[in-house]
Amino acid sequence: MTELYDLHCHSNASDGVLSPTELVQRAHQQGVTSLALTDHDTVAGLPEAQRCATLLGTKLIAGIELSTNWQNKCFHIVGLDIDPTYAPLAGATHKLQKTRLERAEKIALKLEKKRMPGAFEAVKNAAGEGMITRTHFAEFLISQNHVSTQQEAFDRYLAKGKAAYVSTSWAELEVAINWITGAGGIAVLAHPLRYKLTANWMKRLLTEFKAAGGQGMEVITSRMNADEIRMAADYASRFDLAGSVGSDFHNQANPYVELGRLAPLPKNIKPVWELFG
Secondary structure (H helix, E strand, O other), rough: OOOEEEEOEOOOOOOOOOHHHHHHHHHHHHHHHHHEEEEEEOOOOOHHHHHHHHHHHHHEEEEEEEEEOOOOOOEEEEEEOOOOHHHHHHHHHHHHHHHHHHHHHHHHHHHHHHOOOOOHHHHHHHHOOOOHHHHHHHHHHHHHOOOOOOOOOOOOOHHHOOOEEEEEEEEHEHHHHHHHOOOOOOOEEEOHHHHHOOOOHHHHHHHHHHHHHOOOOEEOOOOOOHHHHHHHHHHHOOOOOOOEOOOOOOOOOOOOOOOOOOOOOOOOOOHHHHHOO
C-alpha cells in the first residue's frame, strides 16, 4: 500500500471545525495513512485522535504548532513525533492558553470600540475547551455580517496593523524549538513562503532555525504552485533540512485545502518522517 502523509492539520481543540475523531475519520476517507494532528499551542486533542486512529488503522503522529517570535515577527513551528506529556511542553501550553485568552479579551475590546459588541462571549463559546484563535474572531465577524469571508476579516480587522490587531509576545524561536526537541520531536518550520520574507531574511531565519535545533521545513503545503515548491525545496536542500508535507486543513468548507491532497515531495529532499523515532 502506498503511504500518504499529511503532517499538518487542526481540530476543534484549536481553530479547526472538526473534532479530533471527525478529523481522523476524514483523513482516513481521503486515503491518509499517517496523520499528524498539530493544533495551535495545545495537545488536548491527541488522546481522542489516537483512539480513533487505532480503530481505523491510521498512524497518528503526535504534533503541535507553536507560535514563536523571531526578530519581532511571528513564525509557526510544527513539532512532530513529540511526547505530549513532556513537562516543559505541557507547562508551556498552559501558559500559552492564558496568553491567547488575554489576547482574545483585548481583540474583543477593540471590536467593541468599533461598535461590534459580544465578540468575547461568542469566541469563548465557539472555542469551548480549545484554544481561542483569530479564526474564531473571523467567524464571529462573518456571523454578524461585518465581513463576508475569513480573508476579509483578517484584511480589514485582524491582520497586523489593522483595527483589531493585538501584538502578542510568544515564546522565542529557540525556546520553542527546545520544547519540541526536549519532547523527543522534530521541529519543522511551517509554511515558510507565507511569511513573505526576502531571500536574505529567509537565509537568516533558516540559519538561526537550524542552529537552534530545527530539522525540517514544510516543502509541500496546500495551494502551492510548482515554482513555490521548487523554491521551498531549494531552501530545504541548501540548509540540509528534511522536507515535510501538510495540508494545514481547518475545515471541509474550503475546497482548496483537503486532507492528503498534496503534491509529492521532490525526490531530492529527505522526507521528515525518516527522522521519526
